[in-house]
Amino acid sequence: MSLFNVFDISGTAMSAQSVRLNTTASNLSNANSVSSSIDQTYRARHPVFAAEMNRATANMDDKASVGVKVLGVVESDKPLTVEYNPNHPMADKDGYIYxxxxxxxxxxxxxxxxxxxxxxxxxxxxxxxxxxxxxxxLGQ
Incomplete structure (x- = not known):
């Protein structure tokens, strides 16, 4: 592997970590939001990473580098927090906020x-x- 491949690998890793930082910032900024229905409630998001193995195995003769690829951003399936608060302006007809x-x-x-x-x-x-x-x- 040449040193030029190091730039590709670190570049894809920095790009992936940038996506991770952005999704984390989005999660933190919406952490205290409230809604009146389950469908409208913000759900935590997390990026999914994968090594770019397909490109590396296709170019085995070239000694290709293996970088990081962002496959996508998925929503968490953890349950939402339901709170009984009938006096809240966003409460549903049963008095719950999400x-x-x-x-x-x-x-x-x-x-x-x-x-x-x-x-x-x-x-x-x-x-x-x-x-x-x-x-x-060195050549000088």
């Missing part, structure tokens, strides 16, 4: 993990850049 299934502590841990992963990939790309630069200076 809150998202967002776990704020879990989302904060996801945010820290994604942020550190992003920083690590930046450091990897920077190290590869320095190694390429030093390799080019």
């Amino acid at each position: 809150k998202p299934n967002v776990n704020v502590m879990e989302e904060m841990a996801n945010m820290i993990s994604a942020s550190r992963s992003y920083q690590t990939n930046i450091q990897i790309a920077d190290s590869a850049k320095k190694m390429l630069s030093r390799t080019l200076r």
